[in-house]
Amino acid sequence: MSPKDATISSQSFEEQAQTRLLLYLWDLGGIEQEVKKGDLNKKLIRGKEKSAKYSSxxxxxxxxxxxxxxxxxxSFTVSLTNTGLQMLAEGLQAPEFQFGGNQVGSAVANGLLKWIRSVGDGISVSEEKSPEAAQIESYDEFKQLTLDVYDRLNQDYNLENLVPIYRIRREIGDRITRSNFNEWLRQMQAQGIFLLQGGEMLDITPDKAEDSIKTSLGELRYYATHLNN
Known part of the structure; x- marks a missing residue:
């Protein structure tokens, strides 16, 4: 297989796997409830495949x-967002999309039947709304959420206790003002919970730098390390 063919094959697998994952998650009720990642993998992983193949x-x-x-x-749970529903609809409707192999398994076929029937009943993915997350109004609430986000990012992406601050900020999103995020993250360092570090970030961009944090002396800190780990 030429390098070009290998690239096309890899892209084809990723596109197919992405749509299958979203379809199975939707079929398991992921838009209304959290689904165990292990249960989703039972449908997703085929034959002798390993779960690591789907990490990306x-x-x-x-x-x-x-x-x-x-x-x-x-363990982990997975839920489907409105964005995921829209991506699923686009993936299934894309002219170039097709399932690989010589046959389609019953799990795929049944999931597709359920999807087609729901669309036929007038259920529109654009009408699904993700619940709005509550605003963070206290330092204690921020501290607990930040530690949860840190632990998840650290484990999911094997960051070895060096988690980019911009990723923590983006995970929490609009639930907190930028000024409160900065103030309370510095407070977590002052209390010996986090060590905020500078160093080199190879893929740094202006927006990632902006979403990092500055010390009182104006020095950028890119990473957080949980000192109690």
Missing amino acids: IYDRLEEAGAIALKKKGS
Whole structure:
């Protein structure tokens, strides 16, 4: 296989796997409830495939805001967002999309039947609304959420306790003002919970630098390390 063919094959697998993952998650009720990642993988993983093969698919969909991953104990749950519903609809309707192999498994076929029937009943993906997250109004609430986000990013992306601050800020999003995020993250460092570090960020961009944090002396800090880990 030529390098060009290998690239096309890889792209084809990722596009197919992405749509299958979203379809199975929707079929398991992921738009209304959190689904165990293990249950989703039972449908998603075929034959002798390993779960690690789909790690990049989960990462890609989470980055796009199509799914939400949440750590519960030693396992994870997955839920489907409105963005994920729209991506699923677009993926299934794309003219170039097709399932690989010589046959379509019953899990795919049944999921597609359920999808077609729901659309036929007039259920529009654009009408689905993700619940609005509550605003963070106290330092204690911010501290707990930030630690949860830190732990999830650190584990999901194997960051080795060096989590980019811009990713924490973006995960929390509009639930907190920028000034409160900066103030309370510095407070977590003052209390010995986090160490905020500078250093080198190879893929740094102006927006990532802006979403990092500055010290009182104006020095940029790109990473957070949980000192109690």
